[in-house]
Amino acid sequence: MAGKTVAEKILSAHAGCAARPGDLVVCDVDFLMLHDVFAHLAMDGFRKMGGTRVFDPDRVAIIFDHSSPAPNRKTANIHALTRTFAKEQGVRFHEAGEGVCHQLMVEKGYAKAGDLILGTDSHTCTYGAVGALATGIGATDAAVTLLTGQQWLRVPPTVRIEFTGALQPMCLAKDAILAAIGRLGVGGASYRAIEFHGDWLAGAPLADRMTVGNMAVEMGAKCGITIFDGMKIAPDPDAAYESTVRIDLDSLAPAVAFPHMVDEVKPVSEAKNIPVQQGVIGSCTNGRIEDFRIAADILRGKSVKGRLLVMPASNAVLGQMADEGVLAVLLAAGAVLCTPGCGVCCGTIGGVPADGERVIATTNRNFRGRMGNNQAEVYLASPATVAASMLTGVISDPRDLL
Amino acid sequence: MTGKCLKYGDNISTDMLIAGRYTKTTDINEMLEHVMEDLDERYREKIAGGGFIVAGDNFGCGSSKEQAAMVAKASGALGVVAKSFARIFYRNAVNIGLPVIECDTSGISDGDVLSYDVGEAEIRNLTTGVAIPVLPLPANMQAILNAGGVVNYINRHGKLPRGG
Numbered sequence: 001m002a003g004k005t006v007a008e009k010i011l012s013a014h015a016g017c018a019a020r021p022g023d024l025v026v027c028d029v030d031f032l033m034l035h036d037v038f039a040h041l042a043m044d045g046f047r048k049m050g051g052t053r054v055f056d057p058d059r060v061a062i063i064f065d066h067s068s069p070a071p072n073r074k075t076a077n078i079h080a081l082t083r084t085f086a087k088e089q090g091v092r093f094h095e096a097g098e099g100v101c102h103q104l105m106v107e108k109g110y111a112k113a114g115d116l117i118l119g120t121d122s123h124t125c126t127y128g129a130v131g132a133l134a135t136g137i138g139a140t141d142a143a144v145t146l147l148t149g150q151q152w153l154r155v156p157p158t159v160r161i162e163f164t165g166a167l168q169p170m171c172l173a174k175d176a177i178l179a180a181i182g183r184l185g186v187g188g189a190s191y192r193a194i195e196f197h198g199d200w201l202a203g204a205p206l207a208d209r210m211t212v213g214n215m216a217v218e219m220g221a222k223c224g225i226t227i228f229d230g231m232k233i234a235p236d237p238d239a240a241y242e243s244t245v246r247i248d249l250d251s252l253a254p255a256v257a258f259p260h261m262v263d264e265v266k267p268v269s270e271a272k273n274i275p276v277q278q279g280v281i282g283s284c285t286n287g288r289i290e291d292f293r294i295a296a297d298i299l300r301g302k303s304v305k306g307r308l309l310v311m312p313a314s315n316a317v318l319g320q321m322a323d324e325g326v327l328a329v330l331l332a333a334g335a336v337l338c339t340p341g342c343g344v345c346c347g348t349i350g351g352v353p354a355d356g357e358r359v360i361a362t363t364n365r366n367f368r369g370r371m372g373n374n375q376a377e378v379y380l381a382s383p384a385t386v387a388a389s390m391l392t393g394v395i396s397d398p399r400d401l402l
Numbered sequence: 403m404t405g406k407c408l409k410y411g412d413n414i415s416t417d418m419l420i421a422g423r424y425t426k427t428t429d430i431n432e433m434l435e436h437v438m439e440d441l442d443e444r445y446r447e448k449i450a451g452g453g454f455i456v457a458g459d460n461f462g463c464g465s466s467k468e469q470a471a472m473v474a475k476a477s478g479a480l481g482v483v484a485k486s487f488a489r490i491f492y493r494n495a496v497n498i499g500l501p502v503i504e505c506d507t508s509g510i511s512d513g514d515v516l517s518y519d520v521g522e523a524e525i526r527n528l529t530t531g532v533a534i535p536v537l538p539l540p541a542n543m544q545a546i547l548n549a550g551g552v553v554n555y556i557n558r559h560g561k562l563p564r565g566g
Binding site: 015023024025026037038040041045048049050066067071072074075078120121122136137138139140141143144147148150151152154186187190191220222261346347348365367368369370372374 | 413415423425427428459465468469471488489493494498540542551557561565
């Protein structure tokens, strides 16, 4: 019998049986994450099913990041209800401004290797970066887990994406994952687990692994697990994969995902000289200190053309930016600081572009209307590409700065 | 269930069904005013009275927002018929009792009248006379849909249906 992939091992362990792709299993869940847009819906479902106490308050976190701080009265009142519930239940709670849920889940150690983690957000797959099986679910599924501590899941086949070679100067983790999405397409790994392999990734910092794992869902995947040195639950050498895709980093150029689909990925040379009015550096995809250091190196002593919004993934990242002088460099260049959170990425609070404007962003999604205006266009890129583009006011190749 | 179909293409995202900026409210009627507005301004009037949303591949991709399924159901959609579904939307739809029907939709045109009841092996296109085989739902999802959603199921049975 063939060995197991990471997803098969984790699901087997949590279902208490040998789980093979295609099996439907009921699993014990290690951790459940809810954020401010969906927590109240989950609470409603929980109560409708007769719930009074959540299955284990230490294994539930409610995090305010999407419409935070509250932009209007309605949201504020929803927040108030959710805060009350969090307090009554004694679950882990993180207030508006602490950061994006996915960043906090990793920073606080809620996401651990080998865990099965569910979250009411499609980018829950981010924690594949620590070797967890983490996947997004809807509010009603979350209500079921709040009540029972369990969830049913279909065991996915695993697609192996192998990054060969090494990243070239000014090419970053974001370019690698965009290349993978461009190759597979937005539905190319639908229902699959992805394992991301390769020497580069095996020794890459956690920040890079989070960038990669974060965007697995943009290929339709259930989860995206990065394979790294010393990981607790590793794939068996004879694990069976549905398919293998190789992305060669040696020949990779900085990438841009054109509007309005994440898989419209082209080399930056095909985007050169497209005027952009707004840049965004931040989010759960690229909002860590490593990303802001790169941007600061490019922008030091210069001024941006257009509006640059910086959105640290957490207030801990923001604190580090301040300590290292990175924040001062970015502000001096003309950057505008936004609340650590999700707002700019999904158009819920601040940074909405005007009709006909183009935004270049380090975020993870560019569907029409994503940032709050369906008459604007969003291009996705790495922090280096965004920073380089903010120097000129047009989409620019960061390698031209070398 | 019988209704006319509204035909769309591939990769219809949950942001298309309801943009993120409208999910700040708990009021479904407010969200209904904006359902599908970035894709089809006439969606609301077309679906009124009951119809099927028909699409290509990867319906419901993108964000996990359950409001997408909720607002589709509240708008009068009898179900969503598509070549393939994104997984979070698929689960959300079943959990709230919105039928999801996976089949080859290439022979279905906008305005065709379709007929289907949950659990049937085929969906009938009454306009063309063609019956299209439907990929069966896994038994546990069928049980949830038959109960009208997972909240009803759990209230009736006290726990999730078994795996298989």
